[in-house]
Amino acid sequence: MLRKRFWTIALVAGSLPALAQIQPSGVPDTSFTVAGSYQKELKYHPSITLADSTMPASVTVLRNVPYRTINKDRKLLLDIYRKREKQAKAPAILMIHGGGWRSGDRTHNATLARRLADKGFIAITADYRLSTEALYPAAVYDVKAAVRWIKANAAQYGIDPARIAILGFSAGGELAAFTGATNGNKKYDGPDPENAKYPSTVQAVIDIDGTLSFVHPESGEGNDSKSISAGTYWFGYSKAERREIWEEASPLAHVGSSTPPTIFINSSVDRMHAGRTDFIKVLDGHGTYNTIKSFPDAPHTFMFFNPWFEPTLVAIKDFMNKVFPSGKR
Template structure:
């Protein structure tokens, strides 16, 4: 497939995705996979407690050698969301030569942290366990997430050595380490997020506190260790190698405040980590602003580089 067409397919897919990561129910209309890819829904990749965890997989029909893989993580404040909402992203990146999976993870309040990151890590291990079957390069696995999904994608990237997050979902002999991650409109310091919620509107402030309390079993005064352990910013250190990360956040985001990405990018830079931070002046929690196509293309270019797609 010509490189220019691959760019366009991905940008179209990302554009279709742009409005889907708000904290709401997913759209009822679901796109059909194009003829150029293979789509396998409802694959069981592990166990979340006693329940099967499932993913949807899209991959190119023809793979020369080994392909990179991408874990796509939906948002929803850790309490809602649906992996099928991200099918446009799967189809676009599969057309660009990536094996993509959109994953289910356990939701709060029924499942408390760290259940969610355990499920995400299990999905990465599943990719490595099935690398031969799907022609995946186990050294080129990345993640992308929106909102709560961004939190989980970045937490995944900065905790390769956190054994307490591995869980018992399956494939224990394989690593959950990834080579890159993208976080869009995500929270990275949850204690700060709770404290700053008092500055938000009468609708959004209580909603933020409710989601965090459901996710972490209380407020920061009640469970300070949970807030500390669930915050990606607390795993960034100068003596700890981290993969290249990309953060995108809107200055007009009134749900997850842009200070979240500001403090995370600052901490990463101080630690000497590679971070591509795009602070978008007119973007909200559910949009990329007037230059949407440019920002979406930047996501694709970042992943193309760090997943080592052809032409990178």
């Protein structure tokens, strides 16, 4: 991961310099890969294997579909996995990849997307702007734009627009939880949103080891003592410099009556689900269905590997059938 700081310092006449903000480097960060994580975890879990990425015969994929254009020429893309056979309107799962809001891409979710499509869901993997390109809340705007795109194009792809779930792993889990927690809050649609007549609300959240709070005592994000943290790169300021941004970006700051049913699928790394207990208390207070699937001995990247991949798939399928009971899969 790049460690060099890129500074922009705003000067106010007659005052001290404003806080220095880390600016996007413009250089892609390829530090997080599934293959690299596998090699790392083999040292601690020698029996693990990569989940089978074979495309099921029943599934087809439409790749490189633009869902958003930024500054006229920057296109954000998604891939759509679905059954080859014609089916009635199906629930969709928008899948957001991890990588510390700085690395990774939509192909990281391809194996899970293929298997979810085989179960009858329409799985959509999407890219979004990372912190090397744009700071928070750009990624939030992009994810919500993807939700609106799905609704605008639901009829074309056989999607039921009333049954859309958002799934994310790690940083993507935080973005998924944030998207659900801010249902109906147009502030996070961003300026001049595409497909503005379609709401960016989702009807379910699948949070796979994504933090619920950057400022919770359980959170480990924001420690810049050895190197710049992923969160500091994303927000442009350290937690000490601009704590209010870190708090605002926390799903826990927004959870309420509009937050949809949520499943938390978690590893043994407690800091990756910081704030979960408090988040659930709010959901319970509103009578909103929620459930936890934990893997006590699993590493953070468990969803990519056996023996955890299949039970993760089952947990997602069962949750989707619980919250969208029509036509169980």
